[in-house]
Amino acid sequence: MPDKSDTPEQGRPVEQGRPAAQAQATEQGQPRRRQARGERRIVQLLEAAASVFCTTGYTAASTNAIAREAGVSPGTLYQFFPNKEAIAIELGDRLMHEMRETYGAALAPVDPTTPLEDAVGAAVDRFIAFNCDHPVFFALMHGPDIPGRITEEHDALHATLLARIEDLLSSFLPDVAPADLSRTAHMCLGLYKAGLELVLGHEDAERAAYVQELKNALIRYLAPLVGDRLGRPATPAP
Amino acid sequence: MPDKSDTPEQGRPVEQGRPAAQAQATEQGQPRRRQARGERRIVQLLEAAASVFCTTGYTAASTNAIAREAGVSPGTLYQFFPNKEAIAIELGDRLMHEMRETYGAALAPVDPTTPLEDAVGAAVDRFIAFNCDHPVFFALMHGPDIPGRITEEHDALHATLLARIEDLLSSFLPDVAPADLSRTAHMCLGLYKAGLELVLGHEDAERAAYVQELKNALIRYLAPLVGDRLGRPATPAP
């Protein structure tokens, strides 16, 4: 850790003003050496940000409010994040990381013998569970007011998800034109989002009922396409 | 606490077809007597607001930008609307009014012999057409950042729509528990919104294809519930 006298601008772009801590290692000269206390503050701030984003949305959320929610001063917040956007980015990154594990386990294994109902049911259950555990995710991914960089991440996740869904679908629909397959995948994701909104808007028994309805909608939408591979014939529910 | 005139609600006579866009009365007494010029300015400002809301969303839209888009000064804008929210409210009102005619014609007539496919197809076509003609509607109704009063209007429309859908559904599903019927209606509206987003995101042929997919999703979701009344059997497409 080279300390070049007391002038902090020595190793940094002058325009940058303050060091602007990076949580993870990026290129950019020397990242800041965080202490345990700092790491704790970061997750604390991230949790506060999640809470505020959830209730007010991204644009309406003020950094002062986030700092207050976290019980620190505005200045402290900016020791760990260069700007407001970076907070959302970092939050999105961590969420995305956790998400990858979730949907990796949810969509990846395409056992060629699993019936459609089970595959859809399992995937939906996992995604719903994740979104219920992390309501911020929905808030961040649904806001039409999100600035540039976050949208990129959103698009990246979106694309990854769609690719996975297409993969999964293609195992059920071997001979469908790519364009149709892509459209079907988009529809599935859209239907899921619609169902998710309803699920998040209710609780307990109603929530469970909506989860079931969402599965029904997806299965019935896909059933006519798959032909066989239905597990059991998609008879109308009793 | 600026602005004393933002108060609960200024007595709004709601005359017949009059959209009622009166601005501030000096003291909550009687509305202002508008001239033809003023009425013209109002629709001009509303159109400008629609355009700005569409491209930037509600919160990010500045009143100055709306005034500039309309080619008038900020002061002029405030001659006709007490505040920014009122612009969105009035815009929502007029949209809603037009919407009522559209979906009144789209959902009201429940000919007991129409097959499910046709009923859904017709309703979807009308709604999609309306939303394509008025993209603001989607923007205003979907923003997570919309302040209080607008949400009320949104909820009102939502409730009205749901009631209509339930009506329509109940003619197809005579003996279903009310709770289940309501849930099904919510799902239908949710599925429609999801499809709408995809439809608005594409053009021409792709857009038409998504419209068809939306109809498919709705019909297939509902088909197992109706039993007969299918018009033609919902055979899977090849």
Next chain:
DNA sequence: GAGAAACGCGAGCGATGTCTCGTGTTTGTC
């Protein structure tokens, strides 16, 4: 224990946005 760096604070700067005010112009009515 001493020095450096990370951490923490909170007043406040600059930019931006909503809305007002004083004034001048147009329109409707007599």
Next chain:
DNA sequence: GACAAACACGAGACATCGCTCGCGTTTCTC
């Protein structure tokens, strides 16, 4: 034509928000 009310303007008052600065405190390291 005269008068009032509606219309129009645009500078700026007032608030808010993102973010910074200077300085004090805690923690790490030797």
